[in-house]
Amino acid sequence: MTDTIKLKARDYKSAVKPIWCPGCGHFSVFNAITKAMAALAINKDDTVMISGIGCSSRLPAYVDSYGFHGVHGRGLAIAQGLKVARPDLTVLAMGGDGDGFSIGGNHFIHACRRNVNITYIAMDNEVYGMTKGQASPTTPIDWDHSKLTPHGPGVRPFKPAAVALAAGAPWIARGYSGNPNQMAKLIAEAIAFPGFSFLHVLSQCITFCPEQTDWKAIAHEREEPPLVNADDAAKLFLHEDGFQTGLLFSEPRATWPPAVGGTVSNKAAEQLAASFRV
Numbered sequence: 001m002t003d004t005i006k007l008k009a010r011d012y013k014s015a016v017k018p019i020w021c022p023g024c025g026h027f028s029v030f031n032a033i034t035k036a037m038a039a040l041a042i043n044k045d046d047t048v049m050i051s052g053i054g055c056s057s058r059l060p061a062y063v064d065s066y067g068f069h070g071v072h073g074r075g076l077a078i079a080q081g082l083k084v085a086r087p088d089l090t091v092l093a094m095g096g097d098g099d100g101f102s103i104g105g106n107h108f109i110h111a112c113r114r115n116v117n118i119t120y121i122a123m124d125n126e127v128y129g130m131t132k133g134q135a136s137p138t139t140p141i142d143w144d145h146s147k148l149t150p151h152g153p154g155v156r157p158f159k160p161a162a163v164a165l166a167a168g169a170p171w172i173a174r175g176y177s178g179n180p181n182q183m184a185k186l187i188a189e190a191i192a193f194p195g196f197s198f199l200h201v202l203s204q205c206i207t208f209c210p211e212q213t214d215w216k217a218i219a220h221e222r223e224e225p226p227l228v229n230a231d232d233a234a235k236l237f238l239h240e241d242g243f244q245t246g247l248l249f250s251e252p253r254a255t256w257p258p259a260v261g262g263t264v265s266n267k268a269a270e271q272l273a274a275s276f277r278v
C-alpha cells in the first residue's frame with residue numbers, strides 16, 4: 001500500500017494505546033514523532049522504529065509503521081543492520097537512558113563513530129522507569145530516592161552529548177518533553193540529516209522522579225546557531241548545565257558503509273534471505 005493523501009499526525013498512531021503513567025514524558029516524544037512524520041509526509045511502509053527494552057522502548061508499538069521491539073540495549077545494533085541492508089528505508093532507533101547508555105552504551109559509542117544514516121532518540125529520565133526506579137547512568141550523584149542507593153549513586157552522571165561528540169556523532173540535539181513543538185521540529189531535522197543524528201530528550205518520569213516537573217523552569221532553548229566545530233562543541237558539552245535545548249552541533253561527514261557499487265552487498269543480503277526461506 002502506498003500513501004496517496006497527506007496524512008495528519010494522528011494517522012501515524014497505531015491502534016495500540018500507550019500504557020505509560022499519566023504525565024510520563026514519553027507521551028510527548030511519541031506525539032512529536034508522529035508530528036514530524038506528518039510534516040515530512042513520510043511513507044509508513046518505508047519507515048521502521050526500533051527499540052530496546054524499557055517504558056520508552058514501548059514506543060514502536062504505538063506508531064503505525066514497521067517496528068521492532070528488540071532486546072535491552074540492542075536497538076541501535078538492529079537499526080544499523082537494517083539500514084545497511086535496506087538503505088532505502090527511514091530507520092529510527094529509540095529507548096531510555098538505561099537502555100542506551102548503560103547496557104547499550106557500547107553500541108551507542110560505536111553508532112556515533114560509525115555514522116550510519118539513522119536517527120537515534122534517547123528518552124532520558126535519569127532513572128530505570130520500567131524496573132521501578134533504580135539509578136541509571138544519568139542519575140544525579142546525590143539522588144537518594146531509591147532503596148538500592150539510599151545515599152545516591154555516588155558516581156558522576158554520564159554526559160550523553162559529550163560522549164556522542166567524543167565518539168564522532170555528526171549531529172547532536174537536545175529536546176525536552178515539555179516542549180513538544182520544538183521536539184517535533186528537531187525530529188524532522190534529524191530524519192532529514194544525512195548521517196547518524198542523535199536526539200537527547202529530557203523526558204520526565206513522573207512516577208519515580210516527580211521532582212523532574214521542575215525541569216519546566218530549568219530547560220531553556222539555545223538562542224545561538226548550532227556549533228559546526230567539534231572543539232567549540234566539546235567546550236559547550238563539558239561545561240553546560242545539560243538543560244540547553246535545540247540543535248547544538250552539526251558537522252556532516254561521510255556515512256558508513258561507503259558506496260561500493262551495490263551489487264556485492266545486495267548479493268550477500270539476497271543469499272542470506274534465501275537461506276531463511278523453506
Ligand SMILES: Cc1ncc(C[n+]2csc(CCOP(=O)(O)OP(=O)(O)O)c2C)c(N)n1
Pocket residue numbers: 053054055056057072095096097098099100123125127128129130131136205
Ligand atoms: C538483559 C536485560 N537486563 C535487564 C533487564 C531489565 N530491564 C528492563 S527495562 C530496564 C531499564 C529501563 O530503563 P530505561 O532504559 O532508562 O527506560 P525507561 O523505562 O526509564 O523509559 C531494565 C534494567 C532486561 N529486560 N534485560
Ligand code: SF4
Pocket residue numbers: 019020021023024025026055056125129130204205206207208
Ligand atoms: S514508570 Fe516513569 S518512565 Fe515508566 S511509564 Fe511511568 S512515568 Fe513513564
